[in-house]
Amino acid sequence: MLISYKWLQEYFDGKLPKPEEIKNALTMHSYEISEVLKDKNDFIFDIDVLPNRAHDSLSYFGIVREIGMLLDLKTKFPDLNKSPVKYSSNFTGQVQIDKGLKSSDFLTLKIENPNECKRATKRLVIDVQVKESPDWLKEKLSKFGQKSINNIVDATNFVMMEIGQPVHAFDFDKLKTGPNGKKDISIKFANNKEKITTLDEGHYILDKDILVIHDGEKSLDIAGIKGGVDTGINEKTKKIVLSVCSFNPKSIRRTSKKLGLQTEASKRFEADISPEMVYMAMQRLSQLVSELSGGKVSEDILDEYPRKSNPYKMGASIGEINKILGTEIKKREFEKILDKLGFEYRKIEPFDEIKKLIPEVENKPYKFGASVSFDAPNYFDCSSLTAYLFAQAGIQIPRISIDQYIFGEEVSEKDAKFGDLIFLNTGNGKIHYETIEFIKGTKVQEGIDHCGLYLEDGKVLHTSRFNGNKVDIQNTKENPSFKTIIGYRRFTNNEERFVLTIPYYRNDLRIKEDLAEEIGRIFGYENISYDLPQKGSDAKKDKVFYYSNLIKNFFVNEGFSEVYNYAFVDNGEIELLNPLTNDKKYLRDSTENQIKNNLELNSKYSDLLALDEIKIFEIGKIYKKDREKLCLSLGIKKKNLPAQTGEKETQSYIEEIKNKLSETLQMKIVAKVDGGVLNIDLEDLINKLPETNSYEKLFKEFSENYKDTRNICLPTGRKYKNISQYPFVLRDIAVWVPEEVKSGEVLKLIKQNSGELLMQSKLFDEYKKDDKVSYAFRLVFQSQDKTLTDNEINKVMKKIEGRIIKKGWKVR
Amino acid sequence: MTEHSENKEKGHYHPLTLTMLKIGKIFDDLGFEIVDGPHIEDEYHNFDALNIPANHPARDMWDTFWIKTRTNNADLTQTKNADNNKPQIHPVKSCEAGILPEAKLFNRVNTDKNISINLRKNLRESALLRTHTSPVQIRYMEKNKPPIKIIVPGKIFRYEATDATHEAQFYQLEGLMITKNTTLATLKGVLKEFLEKFFEEKIDIRFRPSYFPFVEPGLEVDATCFRCAKENLSTALKTGKTNPRCSICKGIGWIEIMGAGMVHPKVLENCGINPQEWQGFAFGVGIDRLVMLKYGIPDIRMLYSGDLRLINQF
Structure with a gap:
């Protein structure tokens, strides 16, 4: 929603703080501000009002109310119930x-x-x-x-x-x-x-x-x-x-x-x-x-206006709010926050409040299904009466008798005292055996159809259409309709509570958790401390997590790299109702094509990757009509081998890997190898494996594997190096050196003199003759921002060769 | 040259796996169980049980992929969202069974809790791809009694056009902790521990008000920029001496990192847990975003390209 700073100003007497200050206050306490745009001599706030505040905040009035409250600014709202108000210099505000x-x-x-x-x-x-x-x-x-x-x-x-x-x-x-x-x-x-x-x-x-x-x-x-x-x-x-x-x-x-x-x-x-x-x-x-x-x-x-609602009353004790926020807000501060919020509130002790209300509700007529919001305090049924009395005392309890029974804390008949509720099965009304709204479906075998407020000495305040048809006080010991008492429940220990009257424009404030948010955002979430629970790895271990990652360790250790592919493909058993594009209409039911594509793509870069063969694996879901399955796929593609030999070799290598994995997991794996790709139903496999009670082995292997990887690949840190869009160029160089010179020394010299265009270097041949040795390296050059010319590479090669000669070595 | 026997070089974990393993380790040490659930979900677990009823504006917060079933095919309408003019899709009519196995209406009695959970009641039987890992909260709480401490790293789906920072499928980490006295302070403590271990830097956390129907209070969580403000965090923030050119926080010193809050009592109730007795937090964070932040990967789509030029850097 776009809100103008200049327009906002019209609702305030004093000058508004700078837009930046308003933005910060709203961001930290109310809404997200996407941005503040400059608009000639004005600023426009782009405010992201989320659904819970849309009912009161999608307007200037809403935003003005919020800013006024947060920054303690006096607002001048037009009083629309009285006289017309002038609110623009061009507007007289007169109504004829x-x-x-x-x-x-x-x-x-x-x-x-x-x-x-x-x-x-x-x-x-x-x-x-x-x-x-x-x-x-x-x-x-x-x-x-x-x-x-x-x-x-x-x-x-x-x-x-x-x-x-x-x-x-x-x-x-x-x-x-x-x-x-x-x-x-x-x-x-x-x-x-x-x-x-x-x-x-x-x-x-x-x-x-x-x-x-x-x-x-x-x-x-x-x-x-x-x-x-x-x-x-x-x-x-x-x-x-x-x-x-x-x-x-x-x-x-x-x-x-x-x-x-x-x-x-x-x-x-x-x-x-x-x-x-x-x-x-x-x-x-x-x-x-x-x-x-x-x-x-x-x-x-x-x-x-057929049904005008009563103002909503709710409440909380300071303890209840602190227990949600994890704070230690004291009474004075709590009151200050409520004052700032501008809600009408009272401090009460619940039983005092209820006692005061009893004479007011006594003799009010019975109405079946009377509503707390609309009918109270003129009509009640048994549970709307109890719900109403507690709401006035700042305690929200469910609306229905059986729900109140489950909601409250159990007390015995002899401990029952003023303010507890008594629950009955009178046999007259509709008897409920399970809860309707609160933890829906909770069973109460004895059945409940009636409740009342316990006063003392067996006296109860209640209303019933079978017994008086109005709110009155009766004695449970004398009146036969109280013969089947199911139990007593308590809802408060009479701790001091704040009862708030929620303004009509804030219907998002209904339960104590809502109030906790309201208090918390004004108190300042930054004032909440850090509380770390006791550590301890006593958690249950998940088999799927354990074994699928253990298998990842295995493959990484065997030189495979892991890929993640999309779930959306152009063909499969399960179709989307609203695909993003036509070629992503289905959920994959196999990974085969994707793995083949991965192999194809990566083999183009095998020199850049310095790999003679591309070995990849994926562990991910495939989606079948009957169920979604975790699937392990792996694929291999060798470079520079005639197709047939290549296929045969990969086939046997995959068999070899499969057997090795079988050995590692101590579980026979049945799966077919097809065109350099292997698919294994991992869920099936994991189901057969034993439970585990520790991830130690998994994390140990992982840290061994990953440490190595990091040292090889990213000597300078963990930052990702951009993938160039431009073609790479290959050059081979072979150098004769005395036999005591190691290949690493030669490579170091090459790297030092090849500038930043050298992407990859690999020793691919070593040949010894007399007291000399020849090392052959494959160098891969690539630029981040252009296609390299022969000339540019020649220059680099010339420089390298020059250094080699200077060193007394010989280029072959 | 001969092959395999001599090829001792190790392969590479995908950065998402790296990240999920690290996260798994951090939370396992904190005593959290690692769990997951189905990708194809029903509307009840993905929305209703999470206090996101049908015909509630909060539904618009999740753009959803729906699965075609035999009966919902023709009943699709598109609405233009007034805010962004983005088409939204809603299957209008309920559908009972289709391509997916029939989602039966059943009433499972949970004897431990003395309640029957109406798992599919009021459920419009549309199947969808889960839009968050939160349905796993529900599935776990239906089966387990508190205290509960779980994390859910898993794949999720959003009906969203893709670009460098948006994907239609990505990974999310859900956290849920329910005890007698878990508070927002506990949340702050756990998140700080997690983020510091993950980014290997000292990190501060701040909460801002936000809204997710399944939590109350609902929060947006910011973390101090682990790159820009790491030297002397509080001083840098106070004096405004963060790097205005920082690629991660743009000089603000804070990065938006996740949504969180205290589990809404309605959600606990829906799983047969008494909110009078139990309380706790939930959070959800995009794993892809953590990966991109930590390693400086500029485009989310690269993570799903199968390109070893990226993966083999890790």
Whole structure:
């Protein structure tokens, strides 16, 4: 998301710190910033808001809130529930409300599926003049890459970016007028096979799982995703209907995937933005539209809000948070962090809190399946009552009786005290025998259908439709419905807790682990210490890891190099639904072709590699219809041998290697050799091998093998040397030296005088005559940045030869 | 010249193997078990059990290769992602069996834990190539009781166009530790030990807030640049005297190295582990990236080219 530094400044009284400082604060405590771009006299932050914060942060309001909190800056949010606010030097913030103009005289609004649409608002604006937007608005849109269309559409885009709530405007006159003379707007599922053309000229076929905004005749809009072209705004539009709604995030995402249509709006709805934002956005949109178009806004807003949620309460003790973070945050610091976060909170002792609540909930009517978020504290069932009481005391427990039973800590009847829960099988309700949400499927043989809050002396606070039909206090000893007590459970030791009221815009804060993150990021993750657990190699050993790597040791020791090939190939038993390219449509069911290609490729470079034969192996998965298998493949290709002899020789060599491996593993290996390539079903082989209880042998052999390799190949360190794209050139040189001179001495002289073009050198012949010896070397020259000419190499060779002669040796 | 008997020269480990062996040794010394799981996964283990439900925006964080089955063939839709205009693929309809063996809905009773794990319930039976090594966490926790300490080095797949730093297949290292009192401080300690042993330099670690649905809190882990700031790390960082031309950290002094966090209680629950009793960390790091960082290999694709001009340098 692109956020302008200059625009941000408008929401702060004081001057903002430098962009770099803001970037650092956000990076370390909130979001990842991909980059900060300079844009004339402005800076643009490219902020990577991850899905857990998308619901509160995909907007200027969200980012301003975060920056203000992190850097202790005073923000000036427009109070949208009160008077209009001026927020741009070119913008007066005046809204022309037409006293007497009532949306309800012209429009009706109905949500047919309250599960899909959490809230809907509509408002009529008349006498609008649709025209070009002023420059300040165009500039703002350009900051987040939005093209200017007209003043009304631009206003909707502006509000979405500022508040994070997608909004829309319809052309009033294009809506169908109903029999009552009004436009009847409903939010409902579309008809099967209904067609709609969106504002961007996309054609879509809808079905009965897709939510739309409807006027009784046609769908106006794919709800929460894209407006329809039929009711779009153009320069002839005179009256408009402002539309701000809130939808079920899952349904928006499902539709967006189904239609292959993701928009800035759907992205925000998918993130589950709060329905509380709807009203604010409607106010903001009204102001802007009125100001920009000269329109007169109706005095009322049609507002359908079927289920308004209670503010979410949750809590934690300092101990619980420290136990997750591994910190020792003290009470004062903890409170300071909560103050900074700006959440409303109280310090309580859970039992005090619950005691205080008892008179408030007593006598409240029973409602089966009552919701803690929506029905409490007016209606309860047995477990919503206990869940509610604990939530108010800052303890999140599961919602369902049987889940609460498994969640709590067991206590005996004689130890039961105030604040414990009692669980029953009354035989009246639906008896549950396994958990439903918490560790789903956990068995409780005795069965549970009821619970209550244990008070003291056998007294219990509960509610039951079979027993009183309201919240009341009863005595377990006197009342026969308490005869089958399954057990008692404890949820707190009454340690002091902080109970937070989570603001509507932060629905990612639901469990104590969420709060731990919130505390941790403000406390500063850098303040967490290092705590290394006790060492000790007592872990179980994995056979596949052990033997497959032991086999790697074996092959490296035998002079084989290891290759890794792709899983994606052009033919195989298992096909991909969405391959990257057509020649990578399948998963390999054999490595044979790949090994052959590897041999082919590398034999071209055998001089450069100073190898007379290419010997490679791979241990990797192949994918068959019935299962994926670990496969060992090896291949050999000899240089400069007539095909037939070569094949025969490699064949017998592979047999030899196979037998040697058999010997090493003490296990017979059955596998066919074919054209210089051998395939072994490694999984099968490893299955037959004994378990191991130590990796010692594996790691010892590895370090022996690898140390050697490193010394030979990389004398100067571990850094990789670039592979040149240019051809290499071969030169042989033979030198006569006195017999006491070793080949290494000659090679050293050659290397010292051949410059950086010499890539590889190898002694390939040695011949003794009288008191002299002849060494023949093959030299490989290659440049990193050009094709070498004969001339260049001749120069180098001349230099080498000169030094050899100077030394008193002779070039053959 | 005669051959084999005289050819005593040793061959070469692939740098990925080198790296995985080194990692294996470091974690074996710390008491972690080394395990792996299948590459072809079901949606439940790769997503749902990891607290990434269907129809949740977090699913977009993993671009997925789907396996063709008999019934899902025609039900594929493409969505343009609004952020990057990258097409995303989703099999829409559930499919029961196809080219792959039938994924049966079954209810395995785990008597140790007194729970039945509904392994495939709510599972849209689409087969996919695992997009991370995290499903192995789930598979291991379904079978084993805590305390748990495992690492999972293994191959993973992402539906992603390839370039010098992106591959559609690569290797990931997963770590999981569940005990009664494993914390973020334990995570920091273990990662420091791992990275210092691996890069053979003194290294500091910092956490930044991030998000992965299977952990909470979720973190991005940065390590101090082992090349640039190795002399005197803290001083170099404080005074800003890191090398602005450093090919590894670009002078920032920190390298982004992995994602991590405390295992989400939902994930533990999904495996029949009581989060009231047990807690721990998980991390995931790209092994290819470690290889490239450590040895200065510029292009990830070279690792899969079978080219001995690269491999024989190691």
